[in-house]
Amino acid sequence: MKNQVFEDSYKKTTELNQDIYQGWMDHSLFTWHWWIGIALIVIPLLLWLKFRNKNSQDRLLFAGVVVAIISAALDYMGTFFGKWRYDYEVYPALSNYIPFSFFALPIAVMFLLQVKPKMNPFLKALIFAVFSIIALPIVKWIGIYEPVKWNYLYSFIIQYFIYLIAHYISRKTKFQPLEE
Structure with missing residues (x-):
């Protein structure tokens, strides 16, 4: 027996997604x-390919993937719960702002992890978090991002802890070779 509420919601969601795609x-x-x-x-990717520390590339990529997963999950939740929206997604099938x-x-x-790796991680986290306080009003002004029920201070705090998590992960030494 199907749940009618879920079936109706699925139909509405599918129709809304088609409208969003057409609007995009x-x-x-x-x-x-766009x-x-x-x-x-493209620009950050090219800069990364040119200036990455090749000797620490795998460790940095591991930390970067964790940042991407956390950022994407939080971004999805923020848009899902109506805290902010993006008006010019690169691709509308994801509600995250992919860039x-x-x-x-x-x-x-x-980059922050590889530059001055012995620098105090709390200071680097602060630098990274300040980036959000600077960047978010700019992308709002450009018209890409619209905070609906969101304060930039929340992003500052979240970015601060995201950097600290990445720093911690980048320092892990428990990786062992895969064995049969």
Whole structure:
């Protein structure tokens, strides 16, 4: 026996997703806002490929993937619960702003981890968190991001702890070779 509430919700969600996709095709794809998103993917990625510490690449990528997972999960929850929205996603099937969650934030963390690795991690976390206080009003002003029920201070605190988690993970030494 099917639950009618879930069936009705599924139908509404599917229709809404089709509307969102069509709106993205008509009003977002290939606009200058959309190209900013593409630049926020390509530029950090190219900088990472050129300036990464190749000797620590695997360790940094591990920390970067963790940052991407945490950022994407929190970003999804924020949009799901209506705390903020993105008006010009690079691709609308994900409610995350892909350039931030999967590229800019993880790559910024990886660079911070590799530059002055002995520097106090709490100070680096503060630097990373200040980035959110600077970046979020800029992307709001550009029209990409709209905080609905959100205070920038919350992002500051979250980014601070995301960096500390990445720092901790990047220092792990328990990796052993895989054996048969």
